[in-house]
Amino acid sequence: MATEFHNLQELRRSASLANKVFIQRDYSEGTACRFQTKFPSELESRIERTLFEDTVKTLNTFYAEAEKIGGQSYLEGCLACATAYLIFLCMETRYEKVLKKIAKYIQEQNEKIYAPRGLLITDPIERGMRVIEVSIYEDRGSSGSSSGSSSVSGSTAR
Amino acid sequence: MPGLSSGGGGGGVGTAVSSPPRPFRPSRYVPVSAATTFLVGSTSLFFCFTCPWLSDSVSPVVPIYIAVIFIFTLANFCMATFMDPGIFPRAEEDEDKEDDFRAPLYKTVEIKAIQVRMKWCSTCRFYRPPRCSHCSVCDNCVEDFDHHCPWVNNCIGRRNYRYFFLFLLSLTTHIIDVFSFGLVYVLNHRQQLDTPQAAVTMGVMCVAGLFFVPVAGLTGFHIVLVARGRTTNEQVTGKFRGGVNPFNKGCSRNISHILCRAQAPRYTGRPYMHQKMEVQPPFLRPSLTEAQLEAKILDNGIQNDRHSTRSKSSLDQMESQSADAEAPPPPKPDLQYSGLPPPDTEESSLLTEAPPTPSMFKYRLAYNSPGRNHSAISHSNKMIRGESLDSPCPSILKSSRQPSYRSEPSSLDGVTLVGGGVGVRRGGGERGKGSGGPGGAAGGVSGGVSGHSLTGRSYTSYPSSLVLSAAGSHSSSLRSAQTAHNPLATLQSEGTTDTSYKSLANQTPRNGSLSYDSLLSPSESPEFESAAHELSPQKPPGPFPSSAKAGQPRVVSPSSPLKGYTSPFLSAQIAQQREGQLLQGSATFSSPHRAYLRAVSPPPPTSPRPPEAQHLLQYGQDLSSRALRNTSSLSSSPGARSLEPPISPPPRGLSLSKSTAYTGETGSQYKLRPTGGGTMVVGGDVGGGHQAPHPPLPP
Numbered sequence: 001m002a003t004e005f006h007n008l009q010e011l012r013r014s015a016s017l018a019n020k021v022f023i024q025r026d027y028s029e030g031t032a033c034r035f036q037t038k039f040p041s042e043l044e045s046r047i048e049r050t051l052f053e054d055t056v057k058t059l060n061t062f063y064a065e066a067e068k069i070g071g072q073s074y075l076e077g078c079l080a081c082a083t084a085y086l087i088f089l090c091m092e093t094r095y096e097k098v099l100k101k102i103a104k105y106i107q108e109q110n111e112k113i114y115a116p117r118g119l120l121i122t123d124p125i126e127r128g129m130r131v132i133e134v135s136i137y138e139d140r141g142s143s144g145s146s147s148g149s150s151s152v153s154g155s156t157a158r
Numbered sequence: 159m160p161g162l163s164s165g166g167g168g169g170g171v172g173t174a175v176s177s178p179p180r181p182f183r184p185s186r187y188v189p190v191s192a193a194t195t196f197l198v199g200s201t202s203l204f205f206c207f208t209c210p211w212l213s214d215s216v217s218p219v220v221p222i223y224i225a226v227i228f229i230f231t232l233a234n235f236c237m238a239t240f241m242d243p244g245i246f247p248r249a250e251e252d253e254d255k256e257d258d259f260r261a262p263l264y265k266t267v268e269i270k271a272i273q274v275r276m277k278w279c280s281t282c283r284f285y286r287p288p289r290c291s292h293c294s295v296c297d298n299c300v301e302d303f304d305h306h307c308p309w310v311n312n313c314i315g316r317r318n319y320r321y322f323f324l325f326l327l328s329l330t331t332h333i334i335d336v337f338s339f340g341l342v343y344v345l346n347h348r349q350q351l352d353t354p355q356a357a358v359t360m361g362v363m364c365v366a367g368l369f370f371v372p373v374a375g376l377t378g379f380h381i382v383l384v385a386r387g388r389t390t391n392e393q394v395t396g397k398f399r400g401g402v403n404p405f406n407k408g409c410s411r412n413i414s415h416i417l418c419r420a421q422a423p424r425y426t427g428r429p430y431m432h433q434k435m436e437v438q439p440p441f442l443r444p445s446l447t448e449a450q451l452e453a454k455i456l457d458n459g460i461q462n463d464r465h466s467t468r469s470k471s472s473l474d475q476m477e478s479q480s481a482d483a484e485a486p487p488p489p490k491p492d493l494q495y496s497g498l499p500p501p502d503t504e505e506s507s508l509l510t511e512a513p514p515t516p517s518m519f520k521y522r523l524a525y526n527s528p529g530r531n532h533s534a535i536s537h538s539n540k541m542i543r544g545e546s547l548d549s550p551c552p553s554i555l556k557s558s559r560q561p562s563y564r565s566e567p568s569s570l571d572g573v574t575l576v577g578g579g580v581g582v583r584r585g586g587g588e589r590g591k592g593s594g595g596p597g598g599a600a601g602g603v604s605g606g607v608s609g610h611s612l613t614g615r616s617y618t619s620y621p622s623s624l625v626l627s628a629a630g631s632h633s634s635s636l637r638s639a640q641t642a643h644n645p646l647a648t649l650q651s652e653g654t655t656d657t658s659y660k661s662l663a664n665q666t667p668r669n670g671s672l673s674y675d676s677l678l679s680p681s682e683s684p685e686f687e688s689a690a691h692e693l694s695p696q697k698p699p700g701p702f703p704s705s706a707k708a709g710q711p712r713v714v715s716p717s718s719p720l721k722g723y724t725s726p727f728l729s730a731q732i733a734q735q736r737e738g739q740l741l742q743g744s745a746t747f748s749s750p751h752r753a754y755l756r757a758v759s760p761p762p763p764t765s766p767r768p769p770e771a772q773h774l775l776q777y778g779q780d781l782s783s784r785a786l787r788n789t790s791s792l793s794s795s796p797g798a799r800s801l802e803p804p805i806s807p808p809p810r811g812l813s814l815s816k817s818t819a820y821t822g823e824t825g826s827q828y829k830l831r832p833t834g835g836g837t838m839v840v841g842g843d844v845g846g847g848h849q850a851p852h853p854p855l856p857p
Contacts, residue, residue, distance in 0.1 A: 015437045020252050027267045027274070027288055030405060031302065045443065066420060073420040080421075081324075084233035093421040110435045118441035128246040128301075128425040130284060131253065139439035 015118060015137035023056065023132035033063035035124070035132050046136060047117050055109050055121065056132065059102060063129075066098035099125055186295070190239065190311040196365060197235065197329070201228050204336050204362045207355040208343045216342065224335050231332045234325035235310065242424040243315030244301035246290065249283040272404040289405065291391050301422075305390040314390075317422045323384065324417075326377040333373060337366040387412040 021042045026034040037056045039049045072094055080087050106123050114121055114134075122133035201224075209221040265276045265285045276285040279292050282299045286292065291303035293313045302316035314322045340363040347356045383393060387406035392398060407415060 015439050015441075022253055025287065027269050030269055031288055046441075069414055069418050069420070074414075074418040076420065077320075077418055081230070084229055085237055085321075088421075093423075095420045095423050099423055107435075115435050115437050116442050118437055118439065120435055120437060125423065125425065125428065126247075127249070127253070130246065130249075130287060133253070137437045137439075137441070139441060 016140040018138035019136040021134040189308040193309040207358040231328040237321035239310040241318040243313040244317040245298040269404040
């Protein structure tokens with residue numbers, strides 16, 4: 001972590017956090033974990049709509065798989081009951097396993113798609129699964145000059 | 159006894175502390191301690207005193223069975239007590255930025271076609287998800303909040319409701335078992351009731367019997383809740399009384415939902431696995447097409463189709479379509495501003511009523527109000543501008559933007575019309591130049607401030623529809639005049655400009671801006687020169703004087719705008735040829751030129767401009783530098799000097815009157831700009847020689 005911070009500081013053109021977009025939960029199907037796939041306007045110029053929607057849809061699929069009430073979850077419950085829930089000390093629940101998959105997926109998406117576009121997706125579990133936080137970064141180096149120019153232009157125009 | 163707060167006593171009452179470290183209140187632990195004591199103690203006594211006889215007399219299975227039930231009860235009790243019920247972590251500050259003072263208290267969400275209200279939790283700083291409630295005892299928002307149970311000293315929520323429910327079931331069973339087997343013992347020891355075992359057994363039976371009534375009642379209550387798919391909170395507050403419960407999935411599904419659901423994860427106290435991602439610029443900008451197209455359309459007021467911004471074919475399209483400069487505003491640009499707060503849309507809607515280029519104004523507004531939330535747009539603009547030098551996109555942007563500019567001339571009967579049209583707007587827009595500044599800059603959304611900003615400014619700076627209509631009428635009149643006079647020239651100019659534009663579109667402007675300079679890069683000079691040659695003989699000298707005086711520089715413009723385009727590339731010969739003609743109509747050009755200069759001044763020239771780029775039709779940031787060059791070039795070639803004015807289309811409206819005064823006068827040019835004052839040194843060089851090697855950029 002320290003190394004990464006150091007690297008960031010070494011960058012000639014560093015990025016600074018400019019804005020955060022929060023993708024809210026989609027409660028239309030109940031309290032099952034789903035996120036809205038509506039493309040936020042702030043990201044319109046930063047990332048393709050399809051990429052973003054794919055990410056959210058994949059996340060929704062993951063969560064649906066985690067919360068699925070089926071054989072595996074039932075067996076897990078029975079096993080837990082039988083062992084007086086001591087099994088939770090040794091075994092990872094199904095949901096936790098899927099959460100790890102989700103974390104890995106988000107990490108991979110960040111690396112491949114979002115970080116090159118100056119965006120970062122935060123795992124919703126860190127927000128209590130209420131929102132997907134998308135951080136928008138700006139190029140500190142060039143944004144400074146461009147903002148300067150725009151302000152100059154604004155003043156000159158006025 | 160739902161245990162909502164009765165047993166809690168002082169626990170939690172008056173707890174105003176919202177921070178995690180809550181004061182230690184021993185009273186909170188009385189009920190849970192009592193419950194634990196009774197449960198464990200009684201059962202232990204039962205095992206010690208009653209079970210030996212039971213195992214001997216009845217069956218050894220009995221104690222084992224009771225032990226199993228007891229362990230199950232205890233396990234569920236521990237899970238219900240110690241498990242996180244589904245506490246939501248407090249929202250971070252940046253999440254509730256907008257939801258502070260002006261945010262409504264309730265947000266409505268539709269769940270299976272039923273409206274459910276989400277209340278804003280001021281402690282936790284978010285809108286409570288459906289079925290979430292804030293526990294005043296624990297001072298936390300709990301997901302699927304059921305109730306706060308004092309007997310376990312914990313909230314019952316999504317994560318531990320199952321264990322609580324099973325605890326209730328198993329406790330009821332255990333109580334029944336203990337009572338029953340105790341009764342068996344007592345009935346079998348009626349004569350030995352004074353023995354300790356019997357006494358203890360009777361004591362245990364009394365405790366069991368005492369707790370059986372409330373526990374069984376609670377168990378039955380929760381069985382009904384589970385079957386109905388409700389929480390205690392919902393039941394007690396009567397949320398769905400007489401209404402439909404959107405969370406009710408049917409009895410069996412509700413039961414399976416409670417008992418067979420996967421164990422939900424905890425939100426608090428998770429292992430912090432933050433992977434620091436390096437977000438390093440330059441950033442990719444994928445969505446240039448849409449936004450850029452819209453921006454271009456907005457900038458020029460020329461409705462081009464949005465399909466192929468970056469392709470050369472789009473340029474062709476735009477050029478062919480630009481003939482109608484007053485096409486209806488595209489609906490799409492509105493989408494660009496979907497993120498804008500209402501005031502923006504209101505303003506823009508007002509402006510959209512202006513016939514010629516409503517979209518321009520909308521675009522402008524976005525930039526006129528920097529405080530708005532269209533940070534994305536401005537951000538993107540800035541980024542694009544910033545990136546123009548770095549990322550591969552700018553070239554596309556610029557090329558995509560270029561067509562808009564090019565199409566203008568081609569559409570409006572060649573260069574002249576374009577100039578004229580622009581000039582009209584300019585004249586009208588001069589008043590609002592200041593405001594147009596940022597707008598113009600914003601106009602360069604597509605990434606290039608140069609060309610876009612200029613045209614953008616011309617439109618935006620004059621938001622009044624009156625001016626617009628005047629401008630429009632001017633342009634249309636000019637256009638018609640133009641057409642009448644030089645259809646052939648127009649065709650030719652179009653042809654040349656078309657080719658030049660297309661070729662230019664493909665190239666990346668060297669200076670990184672979409673100025674006219676870049677459009678008329680030296681590489682294109684041969685085309686221009688040839689075009690100029692072709693056109694010049696066709697331009698009737700007659701119209702020149704009349705048009706110049708009549709404020710219809712258009713007539714002059716057929717050749718002059720072309721000249722303007724080609725000025726950097728025209729040889730001195732050609733320039734001198736034009737000089738006479740230009741001077742007549744130069745007045746008109748000066749003003750737009752100045753206007754352009756002024757408009758362009760804000761964006762700083764970012765790249766070296768070709769010395770030949772003297773054209774007056776400056777659309778971009780280069781204007782200032784261009785003026786410099788113009789100055790120098792003009793000084794070098796007197797003919798070239800005169801080229802300056804003709805290039806810029808005569809401004810309509812205000813500028814027209816002043817244009818006449820331009821001839822040979824430095825100051826006159828400045829008069830053209832009501833707002834700019836005499837700052838347009840650049841323009842001055844046209845008339846009275848070249849001044850200001852450094853075009854002063856109005857602050």
